[in-house]
Amino acid sequence: xxxxxxxxxxxxxxxxxxxxxxxxxxxxxxxxxxxxxxxxxxxxxxxxxxxxxxxxxxxxxxxxxxxxxxxxxxxxxxxxxxxxxxxxxxxxxxxxxxxxxxxxxxxxxxxxxxxxxxxxxxxxxxxxxxxxxxxxxxxxxxxxxxxxxxxxxxxxxxxxxxxxxxxxxxxxxxxxxxxxxxxxxxxxxxxxxxxxxxxxxxxxxxxxxxxxxxxxxxxxxxxxxxxxxxxxxxxxxxxxxxxxxxxxxxxxxxxxxxxxxxxxx
Amino acid sequence: xxxxxxxxxxxxxxxxxxxxxxxxxxxxxxxxxxxxxxxxxxxxxxxxxxxxxxxxxxxxxxxxxxxxxxxxxxxxxxxxxxxxxxxxxxxxxxxxxxxxxxxxxxxxxxxxxxxxxxxxxxxxxxxxxxxxxxxxxxxxxxxxxxxxxxxxxxxxxxxxxxxxxxxxxxxxxxxxxxxxxxxxxxxxxxxxxxxxxxxxxxxxxxxxxxxxxxxxxxxxxxxxxxxxxxxxxxxxxxxxxxxxxxxxxxxxxxxxxxxxxxxxxxxxx
Numbered sequence: 001x002x003x004x005x006x007x008x009x010x011x012x013x014x015x016x017x018x019x020x021x022x023x024x025x026x027x028x029x030x031x032x033x034x035x036x037x038x039x040x041x042x043x044x045x046x047x048x049x050x051x052x053x054x055x056x057x058x059x060x061x062x063x064x065x066x067x068x069x070x071x072x073x074x075x076x077x078x079x080x081x082x083x084x085x086x087x088x089x090x091x092x093x094x095x096x097x098x099x100x101x102x103x104x105x106x107x108x109x110x111x112x113x114x115x116x117x118x119x120x121x122x123x124x125x126x127x128x129x130x131x132x133x134x135x136x137x138x139x140x141x142x143x144x145x146x147x148x149x150x151x152x153x154x155x156x157x158x159x160x161x162x163x164x165x166x167x168x169x170x171x172x173x174x175x176x177x178x179x180x181x182x183x184x185x186x187x188x189x190x191x192x193x194x195x196x197x198x199x200x201x202x203x204x205x206x207x208x209x210x211x212x213x214x215x216x217x218x219x220x221x222x223x224x225x226x227x228x229x230x231x232x233x234x235x236x237x238x239x240x241x242x243x244x245x246x247x248x249x250x251x252x253x254x255x256x257x258x259x260x261x262x263x264x265x
Numbered sequence: 266x267x268x269x270x271x272x273x274x275x276x277x278x279x280x281x282x283x284x285x286x287x288x289x290x291x292x293x294x295x296x297x298x299x300x301x302x303x304x305x306x307x308x309x310x311x312x313x314x315x316x317x318x319x320x321x322x323x324x325x326x327x328x329x330x331x332x333x334x335x336x337x338x339x340x341x342x343x344x345x346x347x348x349x350x351x352x353x354x355x356x357x358x359x360x361x362x363x364x365x366x367x368x369x370x371x372x373x374x375x376x377x378x379x380x381x382x383x384x385x386x387x388x389x390x391x392x393x394x395x396x397x398x399x400x401x402x403x404x405x406x407x408x409x410x411x412x413x414x415x416x417x418x419x420x421x422x423x424x425x426x427x428x429x430x431x432x433x434x435x436x437x438x439x440x441x442x443x444x445x446x447x448x449x450x451x452x453x454x455x456x457x458x459x460x461x462x463x464x465x466x467x468x469x470x471x472x473x474x475x476x477x478x479x480x481x482x483x484x485x486x487x488x489x490x491x492x493x494x495x496x497x498x499x500x501x502x503x504x505x506x507x508x509x510x511x512x513x514x515x516x517x518x519x520x521x522x523x524x525x526x527x528x529x530x531x532x533x534x
Contacts, residue, residue, distance in 0.1 A: 140374075
């Protein structure tokens with residue numbers, strides 16, 4: 001009896017593995033067709049602009065507000081700790097490095113997955129369930145080109161930009177708390193930041209991180225929408241999956257990228 | 266190579282499976298060119314699946330699907346999209362693009378596949394909408410239309426490019442008697458005036474029989490019968506007769522396979 005259940009478990013494991021590989025293969029093909037497939041459609045640029053607006057511009061509010069608050073909190077916490085060692089002048093450096101290297105790309109990607117990623121999944125899933133994707137196919141328009149590609153590109157382009165905006169407003173929020181509220185000397189706040197932040201190590205690495213996150217989050221979001229079961233339950237499951245998978249992928253990749261960039265080996 | 270030019274669509278030995286369940290088993294169907302062909306069958310008999318096979322939105326597990334001289338399952342992705350420009354499909358729900366108004370929905374195929382000037386696109390859209398009686402609705406959004414109106418707009422969109430083959434998925438469902446009468450005449454008229462081939466998938470016997478030149482009745486993954494509506498009415502086949510007369514008792518069960526009713530209610534004794 002026990003032996004059989006062990007076999008069953010192995011079979012179940014194998015089944016799960018095959019399923020994962022199948023989905024990876026399908027999503028890979030999906031991406032290749034959408035980005036590299038032959039035969040674009042007219043008006044592609046306009047479609048991209050429309051998506052940049054709904055994916056990028058409409059995410060601005062949440063990014064800006066979160067950025068300000070996170071910068072303010074960082075500054076406050078940093079000041080409390082650094083002041084014990086008499087080095088509260090370094091709070092500017094701390095805020096800037098934390099935001100540029102880690103929090104900027106990561107938090108922006110998480111917020112983006114929650115705001116824009118879930119919306120993309122729900123939108124495409126709904127198009128699938130109302131036969132709009134089928135109807136595009138039968139009109140002779142590839143939905144991968146017309147629906148999926150502009151949304152993917154909009155995600156790739158807007159997330160890194162949003163992340164930069166997040167960094168800027170975060171640093172501004174931090175400076176406001178440190179300089180105007182806690183009374184850190186303005187000159188040393190900015191000078192310390194300037195001296196310690198390197199463009200290639202900190203700014204560029206942060207941008208690379210957010211480009212990778214943009215790729216992964218947008219891919220997951222559109223694929224989940226396109227691949228979902230066309231029922232209301234299927235769409236809600238796909239939307240949840242988008243947020244969960246994107247968040248996990250972002251956090252996991254962040255560790256790997258950090259290890260590669262700052263790991264010193 | 267296509268087998269015969271008299272047929273616009275030809276299914277040869279098509280088998281289609283969903284998982285392990287077989288929906289169609291070695292089915293042969295020929296849709297004659299320039300005629301209205303009805304495909305009928307009880308609910309759940311796979312009529313819509315058949316339509317999707319003809320549009321190559323589903324791939325058969327086995328067999329060939331020839332449309333306008335091309336075996337669709339063998340085409341590359343981009344060739345398939347080119348081939349579909351010659352087909353129009355009217356989906357059950359209409360499937361209008363919800364972010365575009367009625368005018369833009371009908372203009373959509375013209376905008377993506379042609380480089381016509383704006384005035385000409387406008388003229389064509391108005392012509393097509395006039396044909397379905399909705400020229401006055403050009404500024405409405407899809408969510409402002411009733412189900413039947415959506416379907417009529419979708420029909421205008423399906424004929425925007427003057428396709429060679431037009432497929433209708435349950436066109437008569439949810440139409441009031443006036444719209445129904447117009448629609449029945451319209452399908453016939455489009456077919457005869459434009460010389461296109463029409464495939465009407467429906468379970469509305471009277472309407473379909475009234476316009477179809479040729480009928481297929483499908484069920485149990487097979488073609489149960491084929492012929493002119495008159496032939497089928499007079500058929501000796503009991504399964505066919507039951508469907509044509511709408512009799513609940515007969516070889517085609519009304520009930521989905523279930524355990525014994527009495528046992529299900531009272532439990533096993």
